[in-house]
Amino acid sequence: MLKYVDIMPYINKTNKKIFLISYIILLSVLLSYTAEAADNRRVLTVWAMGAEGEKIGKIARKFEEINPDIKVVTQAIPWGAAHEKLVTGVAGESVPDICQLGTTWVPEFQAIDALLPLDGYIEKSSLIKPEKFFSGSWNTNSINGKMYGIPWYVDTRVLFYRIDLLKQIGYNNPPKDWNELKDICKKLTKDTDHDGKIDRYGISLGAKDWGLLAMFIWQNNGDILNGRNTSSQLDSPQVREAVQYYVDFFKEGYAPLGVTAGTDIFNAFKTGYLPMFISGPWMLEEIHKQIPEIDDKWGVSVLPKKAHSTSFVGGSNLAIFKQSKNQDIAWRFIEFVNQPHIQVEWYHETKDLPSVKLAWEDASLKGNTKLNIFGEQLKDAKAPPAIPEWEQIGDVINNHMEQVVFQKINIGSFIQNSNADINVILTTKLEKQSNLYKIFVFSVIFLLIMILSIAYFKLKPKGMDSTVSMTSFKGIWHTLKAYHVPYLFIMPSMILFLVFLFAPIFLSFIMSLTNYDIFALNNFNNLSLVGFKNYKTLLCDPLFWKALGNTFYFILVGGPLSVSLSLLAAIALNSKLVKFKTTFRTGYFTPVVTTMVAVAVIWRWLYDPRFGLINWLLECIGVGGKNWLGDVNFAMPALILMAAWKNFGYNMVIFLAGLQTIPVQVYEAAEIDGATKNNSFWYITIPLLRPTLFFVTIITTIGYFQFFAEPYIMTDGGPLNSTLSIVLFMYREGFKYFKLGYASAIAYVLFGIIGLFSLLQYKLSKASFEY
């Protein structure tokens, strides 16, 4: 027990240390604030993704040169995070003026009313006109007859291949058709050093990449949606054949299963581990930059043909946000970027294919053979339908695709499940009646009932607390006056809690009864009360059950592991024999004070299948290493181990304190009676530690229920959702898809489960407290 009298002697020494540290830090912070100069230019914010994000600064500087009154602030955002960030930005009102949008994103952001219609600007402009662009990409911006973006650059996908490795197996030309592609892959896949592991695959294909799958489907005359985009067409024989063809690459081992965003494709292409892959024009530059050693050993070709050699046409458009306060200068920037000479410069900078037709006439582009392949491919390239639900549909296909690639389900199920899910997405209509009034009335009534019942049961006169009557206004006033000091003291905290704790807990429940989503965020007319529909949907959602199962797995395995480790460490450190106690204790506690994010990043590196420390150690002792984070069966254990490492120090300290409350006499008495060390442990230590054990178990369990950062950073819930936790699931639904109503339902279910669990554990321990 932290008593005032125990601590007094320690104040003087460490006091000074604390003050010094905080003083220095505070000073440096204040200094850094003063170091920023004032700037009077108008500021234009531009967001760009991927490679474009890194390079757009240069264009921005050129723009600034001819517009000295404008400052352009660019921000680079990774593709993986961009969609989420944009949706969050629209919801969180932190959007840029201009943003690069992937062609498939324009319909979606238009649907949430985020984009500015540009037709007015196009009419007045001499530079931006539809005929100056490729019609396919121009149309990706056209929704309901209005233009919501301007094409910036286009892209398509071609086959990248190692010329020398193909020659080795007898192919002097790249694959012409599907048969040749399969055959080449078959011949390339080899265990070159005969150690039992394949060192060379045929091709790199994504397990969760609807874009790649779509290309093969289109090449076989199939399509994903029907002509009017009202239902899924995945059950056609053409689609089935294409999917079979794709899955076979994995089944027959020509394509590795572990390829994720984290795989270093450059290293793999260089060493020949992955001799072929399908990608876009940005790779031309990147390969030359990162692995120039093989500059003359690789080439590109149009995709192998079935009925067609259709590829994917995409690219990016530039859109202006409605919330932008700089719309005019934003348009000027868009015009600037679409001038043919700037487009040519941009090509040389990023190898992005120009969207403006005139740019292609430039001499520097016409003479480039590899580039001409892309030009050739652009002639046979399709884009997915321009509907707002496409992002969701893409995700659905990705999820099911992963299942069928990993052979968890067969192709028939893949088609059936995908069809069903896509059709659900397409037929969900929004309830557009304004039910805001209903919600308001409902919540007020609900709140009143709650307050009245609490007041009735809890404020009945009982003992010292109610010496003053609380049931009349005069009584309340007198109470306030008499006790104004403590009330004032607690008031600031209580107000904060009311606004940021009690109200949200209540509001969250109400929200879970509505269909609050991104459409309602900007327009309350889209909100309505749906009763317990969210909860019903939740109970039928397989992802929810998966997340629940994973969370329980984490708790039931990780909990005991962490607790026993802490207990062991505490007992070891409590022993009188041990020297350097403080060192050990501090060392073991160190992971606790660190942030989970950093720990996750470090352990991601430790778990790297090829260069990580853990696999190296395992190889040293003769046990084989595994692809921990990429393997469905080992990802969760990997996270569990990491969590145990991070947390055991905390519980260890609590156990140490608990152990020290056990009087030595008890052990001595037992020793006199002839008890062995083993006996004293099981019959004295453990029983006397029961309260501490109970406490530690409860806080560990509650903490583990909420694990989020581990899967978020390390596996993004994968592979195959094997590490999806409840909170990650809730975060995704709430802050990636902005289905806030649904997410609130998840939160309440989590709350309920934690409550139940705590109650259970409490009852269990109550039963055995008497000793």
Add this chain to the structure above:
Amino acid sequence: MKKNLSLGSIVKLAPIHVLLAVGLVATIAPFLWMLSTSFKSSSSIFTYPPQLIPSQFTLIHYKNLFEKIKFITYFKNSITIAFSITFLNLFLNSLAGFAFAKYRFPGKEKLFTLLLATMMVPGQVAMMPVFLILKNLGLLNTFMGLIIPGASGVFGIFFMRQFMLTIPNDLIDSARIDGCSEFRIYWNIMLPLCKPALATLAIFTFMGSWNEFLWPLIIMTKETMYTLPVALANLNGQYNTEWGLLMAGSVVVLVPVLLVFICLQRYFMRGIALTGIKG
């Protein structure tokens, strides 16, 4: 008890010390590996078998971190927020804790029980509405948006109350007799007596705020407002396989915390021990 380092006693002591030492190495190793990788050149990171000591020592990752990625901004954000939250918490929690510990007022027990009950509620339940509340108040992407909701905590109030309960009432009573105002009793008498508890609370609050991930992730949607953990997560997503950069980022995020911890570890231990034993 004096220990003679005879051969017999070394043999008896050795196994447990070796075991503990191995455990210590296993615990610290990831941090050392992080440090080592952050100083290796990119090509020497991708070698197998892995080198424990960098053969090509380089500071380029740190350079990139601070020049290209402007990590100092995030550092500044984290410090500002952590300091503000800590000071506010110290003030508000001690004030409220004082009221709960040393005063009697109607509704005290019920209110306190209510507060304890809310500790059972997982923070994520409040996440969505708080986001909406802050959005409508215009506080998203501001320091205030993170500081105000975090300015007081139930645990802090509980902690201060526990400590203040152990302070004898005589000092307070005699100050009252001398005509001291209630606030001055709090400010001039209670606070100085609570320095150790305040110090412990300060450390825990600072660390908690520094390491906080989910809340800043939700509330700060503008990159310039990120705190260190969020910035590191972003780095992890953006520069997925640039391990040198990622490790350097981790070092920057972890080193301040570790330094503070090593200097003040006694307070940590004591604070946690307190929460573990029913007072």
